[in-house]
Amino acid sequence: MRRNYIGGEWVEGVRATPNVNPSDISDIIDHYAAADSAMATRAIAAARAAFPAWSLATPQQRFDALDMVGTELLARRAELGDLLAREEGKTLPEGIGEVARAGYIFKFFAGEALRVPGEVVPSVRPGLTVEVTREPLGVVAMIAPWNFPIAIPAWKIAPALAFGNCVVFKPAELVPGCSWALAEILSRAGLPAGAFNLVMGKGAEIGSALLDDPRVDAVSFTGSVSTGKRVAEAAMKRLAKVQLEMGGKNPLVVLDDANLEQAVEVAVQGSFYSTGQRCTASSRIVVTAGIHDAFVARLAERTRALVVGDARDPKTQVGPVVDASQLEQDERYIAIGKSEGATLVTGGERLARDKDGFYFSPALFTGCANDMRICREEIFGPVATVILAKDYDDALALANDTAFGLSAGICTTSLRHAAHFRRHAQAGMVMVNVPTAGVDYHVPFGGRKGSSYGPREQGRYAAEFYTTVKTAYIAA
Numbered sequence: 001m002r003r004n005y006i007g008g009e010w011v012e013g014v015r016a017t018p019n020v021n022p023s024d025i026s027d028i029i030d031h032y033a034a035a036d037s038a039m040a041t042r043a044i045a046a047a048r049a050a051f052p053a054w055s056l057a058t059p060q061q062r063f064d065a066l067d068m069v070g071t072e073l074l075a076r077r078a079e080l081g082d083l084l085a086r087e088e089g090k091t092l093p094e095g096i097g098e099v100a101r102a103g104y105i106f107k108f109f110a111g112e113a114l115r116v117p118g119e120v121v122p123s124v125r126p127g128l129t130v131e132v133t134r135e136p137l138g139v140v141a142m143i144a145p146w147n148f149p150i151a152i153p154a155w156k157i158a159p160a161l162a163f164g165n166c167v168v169f170k171p172a173e174l175v176p177g178c179s180w181a182l183a184e185i186l187s188r189a190g191l192p193a194g195a196f197n198l199v200m201g202k203g204a205e206i207g208s209a210l211l212d213d214p215r216v217d218a219v220s221f222t223g224s225v226s227t228g229k230r231v232a233e234a235a236m237k238r239l240a241k242v243q244l245e246m247g248g249k250n251p252l253v254v255l256d257d258a259n260l261e262q263a264v265e266v267a268v269q270g271s272f273y274s275t276g277q278r279c280t281a282s283s284r285i286v287v288t289a290g291i292h293d294a295f296v297a298r299l300a301e302r303t304r305a306l307v308v309g310d311a312r313d314p315k316t317q318v319g320p321v322v323d324a325s326q327l328e329q330d331e332r333y334i335a336i337g338k339s340e341g342a343t344l345v346t347g348g349e350r351l352a353r354d355k356d357g358f359y360f361s362p363a364l365f366t367g368c369a370n371d372m373r374i375c376r377e378e379i380f381g382p383v384a385t386v387i388l389a390k391d392y393d394d395a396l397a398l399a400n401d402t403a404f405g406l407s408a409g410i411c412t413t414s415l416r417h418a419a420h421f422r423r424h425a426q427a428g429m430v431m432v433n434v435p436t437a438g439v440d441y442h443v444p445f446g447g448r449k450g451s452s453y454g455p456r457e458q459g460r461y462a463a464e465f466y467t468t469v470k471t472a473y474i475a476a
Ligand code: NAD
Pocket: 143, 144, 145, 146, 147, 148, 170, 171, 172, 173, 201, 202, 203, 204, 206, 207, 208, 222, 223, 224, 225, 226, 227, 228, 230, 231, 245, 246, 247, 248, 278, 279, 378, 380, 406, 451
């Protein structure tokens, strides 16, 4: 049984939760100890107690700790990538890539610990100097979703620690394995006891203990819109700093002048890789009239040919859906799409494989209207919708007609349209001739409208959330 990590000690939980392989539900990876709210409260107290020491640790100490974690993640990418694929259902290359990304994130923020921004400027008044510095916030509670079991924990934990905060981290209950492995590495990184704490368990059971405690200075959340709103309400009630990364309904615009093969590849990757379970997945493909039929025919052919199977089989291109309830949700939306009058060109069915798992064929709907539920609500599965647009202006309007605003893509050879789209797409990230999903680790990540709230994550912009600014006036 893998235990919680609280105040520098491994702590038993109130019950054992099995971690089930979605490619083979007879394969129980391990059991993980679920924490209760009393344990979450203990973790907060431990983080509070560690804050004086960690907030005053030298940049060198912080660099060394984060650099060690990054080095170990990179060295163990094959082993931990296998664990990731086994617990979440991403393919092995995707799992290994995600662990490497987490390693580089720790390396990046090790460097940021040495480069905490600040400035000294002359005062407008004679004889005064003004110094602007950044200080840590205190204790940060973090709540993560299941679809990036190690990258999202890394991009929250690394900047928090780099800037001198202490952490209470709660992974998603479906994927505790990678978070536990990361906690185990952190337990050997030379942090003061309590600077990092892992509490595994259900959001409904320990969420309030994390969100309502006045000793928690800030909350960083990634997950669904409905949970995000609850998190924000709880944080606002006591004026805690809060950051939310939530869902998407990301458009990929394909114009008549696009390179057809490239556009199809961009759509296939963006819509179906990682089983479509990405907040940045291309779930609405908006296609102009001149290329529509040729594009749809080729995309359907490519979609049908995708190999769905065990996440760790080298032949697999699309792994299983994460669990039974997500699979049911995907099926529900297939039925909704049909009842709304969209044409299901291919996929949308449960698949049987040698082992019993949550296999589902990638689904392509055409003839969709942007006001259909399948075009407005996040499905979070391998389901793409194609919407016909009259021309570029119509396509841009359709792309922006959504409650979300995370990522938006365009496939075109027109410099003018690409430039116009970059400026006018209402999204936090814009992709030109590349999939809407798939981002670098050293630049800001996040969206607008219903997708995100608060400062950006990742890159140098992470300092906005994980530090507070102090302005000092000094007389000579
Ligand atoms: P979810 O909202 O169900 O759960 C997210 C986390 O919140 C989990 O750890 C869960 O235990 C916790 N939680 C649940 N109820 C809670 C409560 N009452 N109080 C506190 N915590 C609570 O989301 P999910 O199904 O794990 O993840 C899928 C969602 O995440 C999708 O909507 C996806 O778009 C989104 N996501 C967004 C990004 C992004 O950066 N924008 C990245 C990945 C995933």
